[in-house]
Amino acid sequence: MAAPIDFYFDFSSPYGYLAAQEVDALGARQGREVVWRPFLLGAVFKTTKQEPLLNVPIKGDYARRDMARCARLIGVPFTLPEPFPFSAVAACRAVYWLADRDAAQAKRLAQALYHVAFGEGRDIAPAETVAEIASEQGQHRDEVLAALGDPAVKDRLKREVEAAQDAGVFGSPFLLVDGEPFWGHDRLSHAEKWLETGGW
């Protein structure tokens, strides 16, 4: 069985959202499972001393235009939520809590969270919103809310963020394909070619 593709992303990353629309189809074409690994880019930015893309003068304005243009190109809805960037802590915790019970449902929850955030442009930072979205996916709202405050779930996310950093992840989206790193929505095509050719 070929190794899975690790798909690292921050729920607050527009290009992560775009990659999330395409990465499973890529995996299916190449016969690889895709493991969705949400993490928190803010923790990594402290190491790389970067700041959120849209805060950078001039480049930020271009990025807004480019994100929307890329979304139109691949035919997915795109609305930048306000406020932006937002905290993805609750979203991440919910996904990892669910992943320990049902990995497929966790992936569907992640897809739903991304859709609400960037497809509809709604703020998914509040725990209540995350619980509401999870309940639409068949979870019990109160159980989700309890999980979001559970120290074990908090610790699980902390370890995942550390593991992402240890794996060299510094941006979103980020793929690890047989140990080879690919950063950015625009590197999905390279990652796929890497799988097709065995690397070059």
Add this chain to the structure above:
Amino acid sequence: MAAPIDFYFDFSSPYGYLAAQEVDALGARQGREVVWRPFLLGAVFKTTKQEPLLNVPIKGDYARRDMARCARLIGVPFTLPEPFPFSAVAACRAVYWLADRDAAQAKRLAQALYHVAFGEGRDIAPAETVAEIASEQGQHRDEVLAALGDPAVKDRLKREVEAAQDAGVFGSPFLLVDGEPFWGHDRLSHAEKWLETGGW
């Protein structure tokens, strides 16, 4: 006659080098002239408060790997020169000096400068090296050296850098296609699709 594509680049930009290998073919396929506009990214970084990519922790290491991988993908030689980044002032001045006499020769000189810098990995910062490369392209070495110190040529470059900033250019490579901005080697395919479709 359709408007030309403006191709902005810094000679010290590895992704600019990669784009330079492909942009004229893109223009030819789309029936557009490509105007090569070298500029100095350092001046722009002061505005955007960015720093050279390879200086960023973790991200810089990835970038080295990605640049070499992209070069292999498109089948062009790639060696990162030392020191890096380097000053592209002399290279820019030589190209603009020559552009005022013969635009086609100026483009060939720019291609030769990029090839020596990233194809061969040699330091093209010194005026003597730029003059040597220009002399291999049929220019008079002493005439080039004189031009590099000419206040009018210095001023020409200064105005070009200001014009790039005024046009919203903040990175390298950067294309302006019928007023639409495309930043990065990975956006050449978007720029071409823009030309093919008239935008989306």
